[in-house]
Amino acid sequence: MFPALEPELKQETLPDPYEDFMYHHLQYYGYYKAQRGTLPNSATHQHIWKNNPRYLLNGSFGKREDLIPDRLQKEKHLYSLMLSSPFVKSRQLLYDDIGKVNPHLREPRDLFALFSGSALLQAPRWPVECEVIKERIHHIEWVPPQPEYFYQPTGNEKIPEIVGEEKGTIVYQLDSVPTEDCYFTSSRVGGKRGIIKELSVSLQGPEDNTLLFESRFESGNLQKAVRVNTFEYELTLRTDLYTNKHTQWFYFRVQNTRKDVTYRFTIVNLLKPKSLYTVGMKPLMYSQLDASTHSIGWRREGNEIKYYRNTAEDGQQPLYCLTWTARFPHDRDTCFFAHFYPYTYTDLQRFLLSVANSPVKSQFCKLRTLCRSLAGNTVYLLTITNPARTPQEAAAKKAVVLTARVHPGESNGSWIMKGFLDFILSNSPDAQLLRDIFIFKVVPMLNPDGVIVGNYRCSLAGRDLNRHYKTILKESFPCIWHTRNMIKRLLEEREVLLYCDFHGHSRKNNIFLYGCNNTNREFWLHERVFPLMLSKNAPDKFSFHSCNFKVQKCKEGTGRVVMWRMGILNSYTMESTFGGSTLGNKRDTHFTTEDLKSLGYHVCDTLLDFCDPDRTKFMQCLAELKELLQQEIHKKFKELGQDMDLERSWSDISLSDVESSTSGSDSSLSDGLPVHLLNIADELNQKKTMYKKKKKALKSRKQRNKQYQRHTLMPESKLTEDAPERAGFPSTLQKPPAFFRTSENASSSMMKYEKSRLNKKEKPGFTVSCDPKRSTNPSQEPAPSVKPSWSRNRHPGTRGSHRTAVAYPSLHVYTYP
Numbered sequence: 001m002f003p004a005l006e007p008e009l010k011q012e013t014l015p016d017p018y019e020d021f022m023y024h025h026l027q028y029y030g031y032y033k034a035q036r037g038t039l040p041n042s043a044t045h046q047h048i049w050k051n052n053p054r055y056l057l058n059g060s061f062g063k064r065e066d067l068i069p070d071r072l073q074k075e076k077h078l079y080s081l082m083l084s085s086p087f088v089k090s091r092q093l094l095y096d097d098i099g100k101v102n103p104h105l106r107e108p109r110d111l112f113a114l115f116s117g118s119a120l121l122q123a124p125r126w127p128v129e130c131e132v133i134k135e136r137i138h139h140i141e142w143v144p145p146q147p148e149y150f151y152q153p154t155g156n157e158k159i160p161e162i163v164g165e166e167k168g169t170i171v172y173q174l175d176s177v178p179t180e181d182c183y184f185t186s187s188r189v190g191g192k193r194g195i196i197k198e199l200s201v202s203l204q205g206p207e208d209n210t211l212l213f214e215s216r217f218e219s220g221n222l223q224k225a226v227r228v229n230t231f232e233y234e235l236t237l238r239t240d241l242y243t244n245k246h247t248q249w250f251y252f253r254v255q256n257t258r259k260d261v262t263y264r265f266t267i268v269n270l271l272k273p274k275s276l277y278t279v280g281m282k283p284l285m286y287s288q289l290d291a292s293t294h295s296i297g298w299r300r301e302g303n304e305i306k307y308y309r310n311t312a313e314d315g316q317q318p319l320y321c322l323t324w325t326a327r328f329p330h331d332r333d334t335c336f337f338a339h340f341y342p343y344t345y346t347d348l349q350r351f352l353l354s355v356a357n358s359p360v361k362s363q364f365c366k367l368r369t370l371c372r373s374l375a376g377n378t379v380y381l382l383t384i385t386n387p388a389r390t391p392q393e394a395a396a397k398k399a400v401v402l403t404a405r406v407h408p409g410e411s412n413g414s415w416i417m418k419g420f421l422d423f424i425l426s427n428s429p430d431a432q433l434l435r436d437i438f439i440f441k442v443v444p445m446l447n448p449d450g451v452i453v454g455n456y457r458c459s460l461a462g463r464d465l466n467r468h469y470k471t472i473l474k475e476s477f478p479c480i481w482h483t484r485n486m487i488k489r490l491l492e493e494r495e496v497l498l499y500c501d502f503h504g505h506s507r508k509n510n511i512f513l514y515g516c517n518n519t520n521r522e523f524w525l526h527e528r529v530f531p532l533m534l535s536k537n538a539p540d541k542f543s544f545h546s547c548n549f550k551v552q553k554c555k556e557g558t559g560r561v562v563m564w565r566m567g568i569l570n571s572y573t574m575e576s577t578f579g580g581s582t583l584g585n586k587r588d589t590h591f592t593t594e595d596l597k598s599l600g601y602h603v604c605d606t607l608l609d610f611c612d613p614d615r616t617k618f619m620q621c622l623a624e625l626k627e628l629l630q631q632e633i634h635k636k637f638k639e640l641g642q643d644m645d646l647e648r649s650w651s652d653i654s655l656s657d658v659e660s661s662t663s664g665s666d667s668s669l670s671d672g673l674p675v676h677l678l679n680i681a682d683e684l685n686q687k688k689t690m691y692k693k694k695k696k697a698l699k700s701r702k703q704r705n706k707q708y709q710r711h712t713l714m715p716e717s718k719l720t721e722d723a724p725e726r727a728g729f730p731s732t733l734q735k736p737p738a739f740f741r742t743s744e745n746a747s748s749s750m751m752k753y754e755k756s757r758l759n760k761k762e763k764p765g766f767t768v769s770c771d772p773k774r775s776t777n778p779s780q781e782p783a784p785s786v787k788p789s790w791s792r793n794r795h796p797g798t799r800g801s802h803r804t805a806v807a808y809p810s811l812h813v814y815t816y817p
Contacts, residue, residue: 419600
């Protein structure tokens with residue numbers, strides 16, 4: 001095929017016409033980058049092959065001791081040489097190293113994450129306004145040997161007065177933070193160009209005990225730190241980029257610590273009026289010296305914890321404060337504080353890289369690129385299933401769809417997802433069985449941009465993605481659009497048994513599900529079976545009584561409701577607390593990462609119970625649900641002060657009337673167009689207002705009639721006066737001025753006459769309405785069989801035929817339509 005690369009055993013050096021033609025042909029199409037003299041021809045190949053047989057077998061193919069006598073193997077290695085040659089641009093053809101030559105096309109790159117054994121992690125892309133430090137932040141995983149109990153408030157907690165930068169000293173402040181007045185334009189690896197500024201204050205010497213703050217790393221979001229006392233600091237969190245709200249998540253670093261000293265930290269601009277910090281939740285702290293010397297990771301730390309309203313408000317929206325005290329374990333240590341255990345985009349890539357490099361896991365876990373985010377970061381899609389033996393077996397598999405981190409500040413969703421992936425990719429018999437009967441579609445991080453920049457709830461569009469699953473704006477919300485489209489295609493291929501989106505909850509303890517009440521009586525209460533089973537498998541973590549299945553109007557754009565309306569009966573939002581458990585053996589203790597990962601295992605275990613061919617467990621749960629619901633209905637009627645016999649009619653009561661609304665976050669303020677389109681819409685409205693002509697005031701009926709008569713009827717009257725005989729009757733408009741003066745009275749009397757005549761002729765029980773839009777009693781509707789006739793010409797034999805029909809040519813002529 002390529003004689004220029006194939007050694008021919010010739011004795012003399014002669015130009016080959018075919019070789020010369022192929023050279024020009026391939027050079028024209030760009031396959032060769034070298035000059036003609038640098039390419040080997042047949043003669044040079046003959047010399048090289050005779051004197052150095054390793055020439056064709058060097059580089060990535062290793063060395064060979066002997067010549068290759070078999071012509072087929074020679075051809076195979078020659079093709080391999082062609083592909084490995086630096087002069088060949090194409091990398092689309094692949095050739096097997098063993099067996100016969102079998103060229104095939106390489107998979108398209110965009111379908112893969114391009115992970116390989118020697119590949120580096122894809123560097124996160126940041127908005128160009130964000131400064132990013134070069135230092136890589138990494139934390140070890142660690143499980144505390146003892147339970148970490150909730151903080152017990154004493155009632156004597158100090159409420160520090162907010163001093164502010166007027167009386168304090170700014171020790172850290174971000175220069176420029178994109179707010180609601182800006183919108184995302186572009187991104188790059190490493191964020192803002194130029195030299196990274198040192199934002200913290202400079203220490204005056206070894207005795208200077210000022211803390212050095214930093215948050216310009218993945219998921220960090222501290223905006224400002226003010227020193228108000230020797231060991232007391234006021235902290236301001238950065239809002240979600242391109243917004244002025246959503247401050248709940250925090251994650252920052254402090255350096256230059258002092259041991260055995262009590263520090264106080266106060267966050268001054270939180271937005272939620274209720275928080276788990278009021279019922280004993282503690283912040284998390286991480287010491288790098290403890291991690292390096294004792295392998296101790298994140299732990300709960302804090303005393304004198306108080307969550308209260310900020311009295312020094314800016315007047316725009318109420319703010320709340322969180323204050324706590326902490327003692328650092330070492331001098332001059334580097335420590336971190338966080339709202340919850342961080343799980344960054346780089347952490348996810350490390351995990352996916354380990355899966356891709358595993359020769360076993362990569363056989364049943366295929367890694368793909370679902371799409372690119374606004375900033376160009378990869379949104380990964382995992383397809384997990386065992387290879388089917390027959391096409392019929394593959395087609396019979398049902399699908400399960402799991403997603404996480406649509407809200408970037410809810411990192412607990414990533415830890416549950418990690419636990420699920422650890423189990424489903426293991427060699428456990430239950431995991432193998434699940435891979436045999438299901439196809440799992442997993443999107444482990446729906447909002448990588450928000451995770452990278454440290455947002456709590458929004459994407460770089462400045463909007464809550466979990467309110468836009470019905471969107472048609474593919475470019476503005478690519479992650480959500482492609483996820484919904486992927487599920488839509490999946491539903492066309494097979495049944496999707498379950499959809500679950502992993503979230504975090506900031507106001508309730510335990511773990512629970514939000515579902516959707518089923519209106520089909522055939523599957524009544526079936527959507528509640530899976531949550532009830534999960535509560536039985538994880539009784540010390542999962543609370544069925546905290547579950548809710550009401551579909552609210554404000555939640556119509558969430559993934560849970562949209563997937564349910566697409567036909568997925570078991571469509572859920574899993575809410576895991578930032579705090580801990582109030583159940584069983586774990587009562588009043590914080591959740592660890594191991595607790596959250598174990599719930600991922602329990603999801604798999606419950607899935608097996610839910611799909612067990614033996615329906616005993618399913619039917620038991622269904623009977624238990626009916627009993628629980630009946631008790632709930634009785635309780636509801638008792639609260640309302642009503643006594644009702646529900647033995648027969650209780651199952652017909654709407655379940656939405658029984659349940660209260662979900663206590664999730666209200667993100668209606670984050671709904672609507674993305675920020676950049678909102679700005680464009682505002683500009684268009686301003687231009688439209690600028691060039692809009694002033695509207696003329698509406699005229700009265702009398703003025704409109706006169707105008708109509710002047711422009712329309714005057715020409716008609718002149719034509720009638722000129723030729724009255726052609727009309728067949730004498731002209732009635734010989735004195736238009738006198739008639740115009742009385743036209744309004746004539747029209748009014750005519751309308752009154754018509755109204756009285758119709759009222760006399762109307763049938764009993766039928767209400768005549770000339771204008772249905774003005775009907776004052778909407779309950780009185782005409783019977784479908786009665787069709788009122790508005791014809792003026794009556795048959796001589798009908799009732800009322802003795803009345804003489806009077807023609808009123810002015811009725812519709814002189815009244816302006």
